Amino acid sequence: MVKAEPFRQRHGGILLHITSLPGSDLGADAYRFVDFLAEAGITVWQVLPLGPTHEDLSPYQCLSVHAGNPKLISLQALVEEPWFGACEVDLGDRKAVLQQGCRRFAIYANQAMRAEFAAFCRDQAFWLEDYVLFQALRETYGHTPWFEWPRKLFRREGQVLKAASQELGALMDRNRFEQFIFFRQWSRLKNYANWHGVLIFGDMPIFVAHDSADVWAQPEYFALDKDGQLTVIAGVPPDYFSATGQRWGNPLYRWDRIEADGFRWWLRRMRTQLRLCDIIRVDHFRGFEAYWEISASAETAVKGHWVKAPGESLFHTLEAYYGALPLVAEDLGTITPEVEVLRDQFHLPGMKVLQFAFDGGPDNPYLPENHVENCVVYTGTHDNDTILGWFNSLSEDKRHWVYECLGFPAEPMPWALIECAFQSIAQHAVIPMQDILELGSEGRMNLPGTTEGNWRWRFNWSQIKSDLAVRLRCLVERYDRL
Template sequence: MSPILDKRRAGVLLHITSLPGTGEVGDLGQEAHHFVRFLHDTGITVWQTLPLGITHADRSPYQSLSAHAGNPELISIDWLCKQGWLRHTDITSEPKNALGYPKSNQLLTKAFQGFLECAHEADKLDFTHFCHSKDFWLDDFALFMALRNEFQEQSWNQWPEHYRDREIKALQEARRRLKVHIDTTKFQQYVFFRQWLELKAYAGQQGILLFGDIPIFVSYDSADVWANREVFKLDDNGEMVVVAGVPPDYFSETGQRWGNPHFNWHNLQKTGFIWWIDRLQTQLELFDILRIDHFRGLEAAWEIPASEETAINGQWAKAPGKALLSAIKSALGDIPLVAEDLGIITPEVEELRDEFNLPGMKILQFAFGDGPNNPYLPSNYITNCVAYTGTHDNDTTIGWLERLNDADRHKIFEYLGSPQLPLYCALIREAMASVANLAIIPMQDILELGTEHRMNTPGTTVGNWTWRFHWNQLTPERTERLRHLVKLYNRSG
């Protein structure tokens, strides 16, 4: 176990997009730094976010255009103005989108022009160094984004064959023709990484660890699949024969058909899993702790024929998780990984998790339905785990409790010792009081919010990933209650 995870800590789950602010989504500017100060003041030492990648139209951070690139929508425009690369008049004169916000992509293009015209020489050298140090993914990604823009955001398998199949002469010509777009994309990544690393440094000064999330699969329409076909199970034309998902479970009677390509583990293993190691290396630059989403897919993953509309008619396909984790450990050492071991967990998955001493996840909303041996009951926890009231895929705790019948609520009331507190407060207290080394509380639960504020409803594609909080929701009473629980249960790290 990494020393970071081997002590009692408390954390808050809040994605960057959920921060307050004047833009269309939360960003890496002053509100993010303000949130770090709030965590420090309450004794919280872990800030967990969702993946940071560039999303598709559904805005899911679990379906991104790159496993390495950060989302330019998270860039602070005010920061660019402070650097002198963008003028406030650029913001006010910029056409607005349907929601009344300036179009950030156009502002970032203007900022690049400002950078070229007036940035200090040290900044320009820093940008050049960034491009060289990230060229193992950045070159392909920037070209991918330029071509995707040229073809009206069609998936890469719909591009003309010479681009789809990465013919050398065609790509050379495209790099020359699309140089401005390519360089602008690289600049956006430079700014994203620079802003994020400034936030990480500030968090470190305040004693706050950043906890990131790695989706096990990548989107088919991504630079990763376009540039690394051999890493994935594709046919000769680059089409998917099978797609990823999960069978019917707690969240969906028909399972979830995610539509991601499956890994070609045979080819990955021949290369020493270098694609995976590079991917983790990027995320370790950004985060102090990493969660592997859908960890059970490293032991076996649900393969669904691409022609199927639901996830029902799939099958489990084995994966070389032990070899992969061994290669990661050999290359990167004992890095602080958390296994998202939810869903259908077999003894083989538990064995893989435990062999590498990875903490799993314990969700209180899953704890009260299967008798005293339920692994999510706090009385069955071990120290090497992460306790949650709920995750981004769960309803808020208040919303979940309201949907339960009286008998189920009474089970919880009895298990918690007939508390005088409201049940949602008692459940937060239970997570904090547990033996789990790390207890994470979603921000919605700290703010005592209902179902309408949940982040995501699995199996749906509308109305997700848009929730944001406001500072006036964080009353002094709620802040003090959180501070008291952190201190009471010795979770200040």
């Protein structure tokens, strides 16, 4: 298999989700961050999934696999559009500003902008129309999940959907407008990053949320009963993160039906991701070889079983359609030789997390000396504690062992592990921004197996020391990642 273009040279990257920017949106702070990356010689910006989230804010349980999160829209950039016009707005009221933007666009947008909007709606119609109706209905029914709506709606009876579309036309128009603005702002930011030599590294969860436009619109592709309820769910068995496993609660695919349709659902999903990103991390890659099936009534993920998935057929189909794909396989957790064969068959880089390197023996695959070129090395991920939080939680003997494994570097933590990542033979090295900023556990993004208090961390510009860009650039240059 041929390497995808982003994997033909060494890169240094930083992991920072859009919500962790000071402004938490696609506005001025995002562009300033690109400038910082370019100054530091960093050529990869990794983000988490970009879809609209539920109330728990998890980007891994989105309301759509195609849509962008309207909460990431920069309201400041929106009101500066020429068609918005000069008028007083309260940027603290996001819903009101977006509603006003939709109205003013309909009245004042010029012909070119209207044509761009029409082209967007036409090109994205394969998911957009279901999504905007889903969101309008969800808002109408107090944000309750679709499987609690009136039966005729969740069963998508034709005349009922037609009547709902006519009644909720204004809400649907606003949702179309929001998606247009999101993709327009995202495209501008991505182009700015690419122009400055920075690749956007995105993230694609393998599974989708039960309460999502995708499951509502195409329930035939998911393991549901006649009432839209789950009979079996996704998760993982006990692992490094949890002694009882992780009970994700996502619906499982009916792979036989998806494969019988030529994997059209996945071809469309990949089309959206390739538009958004230059590189895509495939979360829970091992689920394409076999996935952990849990009874929906089970309280934990301990009792379940592995079920084979048609990953080889899927990736052959994707490559036949799109060519060599810029995918990274998230191959953490319970990895079997069969999963490794699937990953290597399609020449997909895997992941090496340095925080996992110091348990076990000399054959631990995360130890720096055991890295391979075709992989991405991380100090930690969004699911890990920061380097300092992790390191300070270790016993004195274990901390000494870590330094011994690293050859007793002169640098203290976290820079000792950051330099180790940049030094690695791995083609890509990506460091969470929290580690770059030398933060402790207060900077942790997510604690797997919990639903409270996650996904809320953000940095501020005062935390960036005046010499930080120079310090990073020295590492990038020293280890040939410029």
